[in-house]
Amino acid sequence: LLDRGLKVIDLSADFRLRDAAVYEEFYGHPHPAPDLLGEAVYGLPEIRTPEIQAARLIAAPGCYPTSILLPLLPLLRENLIDPATIVANSMSGVSGAGRKADLSLLFCECNESARAYGVPKHRHLSEIEQELSLAAGEKVVISFIPHLIPVNSGIVTTTTAMLGKGVAPEAVGAALERAYSGAPFVRLLGRGACADTKNVTRTNFIDIGWQQDPRTGRVILMSAEDNLGKGAGGQAVQCFNLLFGLNPTDGLQNF
Amino acid sequence: LLDRGLKVIDLSADFRLRDAAVYEEFYGHPHPAPDLLGEAVYGLPEIRTPEIQAARLIAAPGCYPTSILLPLLPLLRENLIDPATIVANSMSGVSGAGRKADLSLLFCECNESARAYGVPKHRHLSEIEQELSLAAGEKVVISFIPHLIPVNSGIVTTTTAMLGKGVAPEAVGAALERAYSGAPFVRLLGRGACADTKNVTRTNFIDIGWQQDPRTGRVILMSAEDNLGKGAGGQAVQCFNLLFGLNPTDGLQNF
């Protein structure tokens, strides 16, 4: 497709990592097209607008990375938190696992059930840490614990990290405002507000709330999105709009 | 009741804290009977068997503290983790909030919803930190983020902490085995296993799994219990059995 001069937005995980060795570590086989990795753009529209507009090959990030990266990246870029202390707990609806005839996804297996899985090294950790490291300017390794809960769609992620020494309590909110004031799909709920999956169902929004805890010195970031919206699918449409100069919200206002 | 020579097992939060000042800080009013705080026993049966057997006044701990304390206490007692790095994320079913005619507990408000609440200073943090501090032999302050999810009953808690320097990977499992090998209601699932609320529904069991992550140096503790069982109610019956020399599982095998 690239050879024919077409632009490609890829929904798979194949072009999300820059480093073929990391790909092999997390996916268990050598990368099939390592020469394209340098060129591919990690398509998080709120973070890489100009790169996406100029790209030939875009890798649309999935739902877990989006819910973790959007709250964290501005804080890391501005050096507000200690990257060695990041812990992200996500709770995902069942559609996040896809539509497969699998016993573990049956109604009676999921209903009235809540549990962690994929501990400690979920595949998407690789792209999460890559992007966090780029923002922090140093190698970042985090704990990420996904959970399955009985809702159709929606991810809520709670991320904690130690605030840097001397960082003022208002700095977190200010950094998020600076990063997302013009972003049509990021809704900043404010300090003390908790994001709820039901407020983003069937939308492309990501809601972000935050809180600081003077007792522990930690910041608590809470994000919610619909994995069927602001996951790979909604992201790809946002990238498409950027790539072809369309209105940023075209095709994304209701689904 | 105490004056009449009766033994009391209290389900409220009034006698769980040893320090009346902490009570006032977390509950917002002075303690009504501070002279009894020294005598009251925090009734976690697996941890305080002899004290409960000899007590006049027992305070039965609720569901959140149980799910957090049972996995952590043996590790703190044996000095296996860094107490300053503890982060606990809990997901609770709706019955945990009690049966009140409250808009936030309506079916349509809770179904398809997942969200954090009570951030950053839930009332039960006070008793959790008291017990963790006693086990660690130093003041412990943690992050605790409760979430509400759409299940009738059940709590799943995921707790992370940095392993102490030089602690062997097998030490966590060994400490848990030592602490709970004779405990009829604690089921150790083993390393790598994830606890699931649906396996403890309508029982008094707490299931505990754990995992270690060499990349981050953290241990991940995962517990599941039915808040209508191994919360204050089931705990109280366990204490009653200890207090009166009954079989430890009497009245707790099915409900």
Place this chain on the structure above:
Amino acid sequence: LLDRGLKVIDLSADFRLRDAAVYEEFYGHPHPAPDLLGEAVYGLPEIRTPEIQAARLIAAPGCYPTSILLPLLPLLRENLIDPATIVANSMSGVSGAGRKADLSLLFCECNESARAYGVPKHRHLSEIEQELSLAAGEKVVISFIPHLIPVNSGIVTTTTAMLGKGVAPEAVGAALERAYSGAPFVRLLGRGACADTKNVTRTNFIDIGWQQDPRTGRVILMSAEDNLGKGAGGQAVQCFNLLFGLNPTDGLQNF
């Protein structure tokens, strides 16, 4: 409002009945404005298009009547079924009861619960029977049993009735096609197809399937709609569009 020359679309039950005595029988108090009953139009847009276009006062029907009336009215008008044998069983999501702080609507009361209620004389029977009688040209009395089931929104109704003597098996489908071929919000699923609430969620559609049973001589009508769409709310918007000559689907394509 009428005196000031305004047109009124009423979402309450006050102007749905033509007969003030029936109103008093079902609602327990005298009608407050009986002189307006003769003029008010029962606003089922698919059935009364010209009357709605010319009306001053429209009473928008609610979700249960819509789900029962739309499948039945064409069959009664064409004399295809025996009106004395109609039995309608409806299953409604919890939002159908409104948003009230009521114990019976709590998550833990509704989840894992299914039950009939309002038996045998639900208030909306009055308007259902009025409209069925008008279509049949004779007084019709039916059994209507509503049930509450644990879904947020959606009603599925299964209605049975004896086919008239000598009515050909194809007559039911043909009558429905004639009635609704031009109706943008009625989707006829065909003979043997079963309507499902999940296919109409967050839409203004009503899906209708049907089946005939030669063993019993009964026709089985199955309809599904979202009570938050094709109940009083969606109906009112459809009526508004008719009243003011707008496109029939304006404001109703996604919500």
Place this chain on the structure above:
Amino acid sequence: LLDRGLKVIDLSADFRLRDAAVYEEFYGHPHPAPDLLGEAVYGLPEIRTPEIQAARLIAAPGCYPTSILLPLLPLLRENLIDPATIVANSMSGVSGAGRKADLSLLFCECNESARAYGVPKHRHLSEIEQELSLAAGEKVVISFIPHLIPVNSGIVTTTTAMLGKGVAPEAVGAALERAYSGAPFVRLLGRGACADTKNVTRTNFIDIGWQQDPRTGRVILMSAEDNLGKGAGGQAVQCFNLLFGLNPTDGLQNF
């Protein structure tokens, strides 16, 4: 097994029908052992106590037939209703379909969904009609419409039928009382009460309520049971207890 002198309680549908031709009509292949059909006992413990006690081969009925037959049989035996007018609508939890890796049973397919299926001739109609006919003393054909709803377990069935001419309103309750006053697992809720699946979860009870509607002349029967209890499984244990002279409730008080 029979040749070796053992008693057999069969959970399959193979020995529930007396007539091999009906078996072939509903199951689509010839019966594999028609010579045993005359001897096999339809194992509804509340209805056939002496036959079960004396049987060699018992066929335990499943959940749908139990929920329909127990309320209806006493009324047919006493000639209180018109058998030609019986319509049964059942709503079943997802576990009723078994535990199979089938797309239609996935969480996201069932959650927020309610729909009829198996219309108009579900396989279990054959045994339902056989037993109704035996009680009525004439051939009975009914309408049975099963629905799938998003609960783990539980069936609620609403059955309507015309009361016979001149039957007093109290006759229905009196007949049910006579039939089940000594039955430990049948709870008669009384006239006007609606059975609810959540009250029978994880029990072997069947709850039965009823109502009469003077407007239509119909009786409305409402039953609820846990299909994992008072379906084939619980029934088989009840039959076992009868067969071997054990206490009727042995092994059935909690599960």
